[in-house]
Amino acid sequence: MTKPALPTKDRLIQSAAHLFRTRGYHGVGLADLLTDAKAPKGSLYHHFPNGKSDLAIAAATWASDGMLRVIAASFDGADTFEDGATTLCYKLAKLFDLSGWDTCPIASTLFEGPDNTRFRDHAKHIYDGWIAEVQVHAARLGLSEEEAQRKSERVFVLIQGGWTLARARHSSEILRDLRHML
Amino acid sequence: MTKPALPTKDRLIQSAAHLFRTRGYHGVGLADLLTDAKAPKGSLYHHFPNGKSDLAIAAATWASDGMLRVIAASFDGADTFEDGATTLCYKLAKLFDLSGWDTCPIASTLFEGPDNTRFRDHAKHIYDGWIAEVQVHAARLGLSEEEAQRKSERVFVLIQGGWTLARARHSSEILRDLRHML
DNA sequence: GGTCGGCTAGACCAATCGGTCTAGTGCAAA
DNA sequence: TTTGCACTAGACCGATTGGTCTAGCCGACC
Numbered sequence: 282m283t284k285p286a287l288p289t290k291d292r293l294i295q296s297a298a299h300l301f302r303t304r305g306y307h308g309v310g311l312a313d314l315l316t317d318a319k320a321p322k323g324s325l326y327h328h329f330p331n332g333k334s335d336l337a338i339a340a341a342t343w344a345s346d347g348m349l350r351v352i353a354a355s356f357d358g359a360d361t362f363e364d365g366a367t368t369l370c371y372k373l374a375k376l377f378d379l380s381g382w383d384t385c386p387i388a389s390t391l392f393e394g395p396d397n398t399r400f401r402d403h404a405k406h407i408y409d410g411w412i413a414e415v416q417v418h419a420a421r422l423g424l425s426e427e428e429a430q431r432k433s434e435r436v437f438v439l440i441q442g443g444w445t446l447a448r449a450r451h452s453s454e455i456l457r458d459l460r461h462m463l
Numbered sequence: 464m465t466k467p468a469l470p471t472k473d474r475l476i477q478s479a480a481h482l483f484r485t486r487g488y489h490g491v492g493l494a495d496l497l498t499d500a501k502a503p504k505g506s507l508y509h510h511f512p513n514g515k516s517d518l519a520i521a522a523a524t525w526a527s528d529g530m531l532r533v534i535a536a537s538f539d540g541a542d543t544f545e546d547g548a549t550t551l552c553y554k555l556a557k558l559f560d561l562s563g564w565d566t567c568p569i570a571s572t573l574f575e576g577p578d579n580t581r582f583r584d585h586a587k588h589i590y591d592g593w594i595a596e597v598q599v600h601a602a603r604l605g606l607s608e609e610e611a612q613r614k615s616e617r618v619f620v621l622i623q624g625g626w627t628l629a630r631a632r633h634s635s636e637i638l639r640d641l642r643h644m645l
Numbered sequence: 646g647g648t649c650g651g652c653t654a655g656a657c658c659a660a661t662c663g664g665t666c667t668a669g670t671g672c673a674a675a
Numbered sequence: 676t677t678t679g680c681a682c683t684a685g686a687c688c689g690a691t692t693g694g695t696c697t698a699g700c701c702g703a704c705c
Contacts, residue, residue, distance in 0.1 A: 289682080305575035307489035311663060321684040322664085328682090332664065384574055388627060392566055393487035405631040434628075434637070435644050442624030445570060446616075449587040455616070462617050471652080493693060503654045504694085510652090514694065 290328045292318040297340035301390040302383040306337055337390050338403055344386035345407040349414050351376070356418035365418055366436050367460040373440060374447075374456035382451050385444055412437050436463070472510045474500040479522035483572040484565040488519055519572050520585055526568035527589040531596050533558070538600035547600055548618050549642040555622060556629075556638035564633050567626055594619050618645070 287295070296318035300309040311333060315322060329335035351372055359365030383389075387407050394400035412433050419429035439459045446455050469477070478500035482491040493515060497504060511517035533554055541547030565571075569589050576582035594615050601611035621641045628637050 305487055305489055307487055308575045310661070312661080322686095323666090323684055324682065326664075384570075385627075388566075388570075389575065392630065393490045393571070401631065401633070405633075408628060408631045431643070434640075438624035438628060438637070438641070438644070439620055440624065441627045442620035442622065445567075445623045445627075446590060446620060448574065449583065449590045451583070451587075455620070458616075459620070461613070462620065492691070494691080503652095504656095505654055505696090506652065508694075 289318070289320050289324045293320055293325060293328065293336060294339050294343050297336045298344045298386055298390075301337060301340060302344070302386040303381070303389075305384075305389050306333075306391075306393050334394060334399075337394060337400070341387050341390045341403060341407060344390075345410065348411060352411065352414045352418075356415070356422075359418075359422065362419050362422045362424055362432060363460075363463055365422065366415075366432075366463050369436070370440070370443075370456055370459045373444070374453040377444065377447055377453045377456055382448050384448055385441065388441075408437065432463075439463070471500070471502050471506045475502055475507060475510065475518060476521050476525050479518045480526045480568055480572075483519060483522060484526070484568040485563070485571075487566075487571045488515075488573075488575050516576060516581075519576060519582070523569050523572045523585060523589060526572075527592065530593060534593065534596045534600075538597070538604075541600075541604065544601050544604045544606055544614060545642075545645055547604065548597075548614075548645050551618070552622070552625075552638055552641045555626070556635040559626065559629055559635045559638060564630055566630055567623060570623075590619065614645075621645070 293314070296314055297309075300313060300317060311322065311325070314333075314336075315325065325336065326332055329339065352369060355369035355372055356365035359368060387404050391400040391404040391407075415433035415436050416429045419433050420426060424432060439462055440456075443456050443459045447453050475496070478496055479491075482495060482499060493504065493507070496515075496518075497507065507518065508514055511521065534551060537551035537554055538547035541550060569586050573582040573586040573589075597615035597618050598611045601615050602608060606614060621644055622638075625638050625641045629635050
């Protein structure tokens with residue numbers, strides 16, 4: 282579960298991303314976190330002066346960067362918007378199976394934090410970033426600006442909802458079926 | 464926030480549903496719960512021998528029953544499936560605004576509990592119940608069985624994803640826009 | 646009137662929570 | 676070699692956690 286080659290800060294971020302995703306922000310104690318990351322408490326508060334909440338923000342950002350890469354990879358070789366979106370659904374289905382059927386890493390981390398406005402603002406920022414990324418590809422693939430916006434929001438909504446249902450069912454099938462709802 | 468007329472058990476369930484929805488299962492302590500419900504600890508463990516986890520299941524069930532009523536009310540007077548689904552979107556948008564922009568009560572309660580299989584199985588059961596309810600109305604309104612299944616799953620996915628985005632944005636607009644994605 | 650059981654009431658508990666603080670390590674620049 | 680700083684290490688803290696347990700209230704039935 283741990284990667285001894287990585288620097289402490291990165292190990293903390295990745296452990297946090299993983300644990301928050303599976304058990305939620307409040308469901309993870311510092312003890313679990315530090316054990317998983319093989320780091321002492323002092324290191325946590327050195328790298329993240331505000332402790333758990335700072336770490337949660339960093340973990341969500343890190344997870345979001347990964348998602349942005351998946352979106353880019355899905356659309357980069359695509360000929361049409363539908364092709365790209367379909368590839369994205371398949372990639373996420375595979376990711377879902379590999380991850381052990383966890384929740385959306387952003388929602389599980391940022392939707393229940395103590396410092397509500399800061400967490401929620403960050404979630405909004407991250408989600409808007411995903412939609413914007415899809416939108417860029419939509420525009421590049423020939424959609425009008427208005428169409429690009431509408432369709433990228435729809436892709437986000439479908440994926441978010443599909444992921445939730447997939448988690449409840451322990452099956453990635455619905456994620457692949459999303460391609461028929463584009 | 465509390466309804467002194469209601470019996471203790473119901474007050475506990477409704478307080479739990481409300482608090483779990485806003486802060487998540489682990490984000491709510493028994494102390495908050497009991498204060499909000501104006502009940503002593505003894506009553507909790509009398510009505511729910513397994514404590515917090517039993518209460519969470521009951522609260523999710525109660526919230527789900529409300530959702531089933533909203534679905535039924537939306538489709539009952541509808542002439543077409545699209546009409547019913549559109550009404551549902553509007554009703555949920557209004558509910559979202561009234562609720563103070565909370566999360567889906569099922570996801571926030573059941574997706575991070577300690578006893579993972581029991582909680583997740585219950586979430587699946589509830590979600591499948593919602594989809595089944597929509598499906599019944601779809602069939603009644605003339606859709607073929609296969610179409611009814613596909614469209615009811617789609618409605619669920621859209622609502623679930625839309626709700627998440629609405630929460631991040633603190634705006635119910637996207638929920639109303641879902642009608643264009645049906 | 647007595648008693649029995651559903652329910653309330655909250656003191657109490659060990660365990661765990663997030664966070665602070667001091668001491669020490671090890672590398673890099675002077 | 677010495678100094679300084681980024682970082683590690685974990686003991687320690689008060690507060691809070693979920694849960695147990697005993698005592699007693701109070702209305703219903705005998």
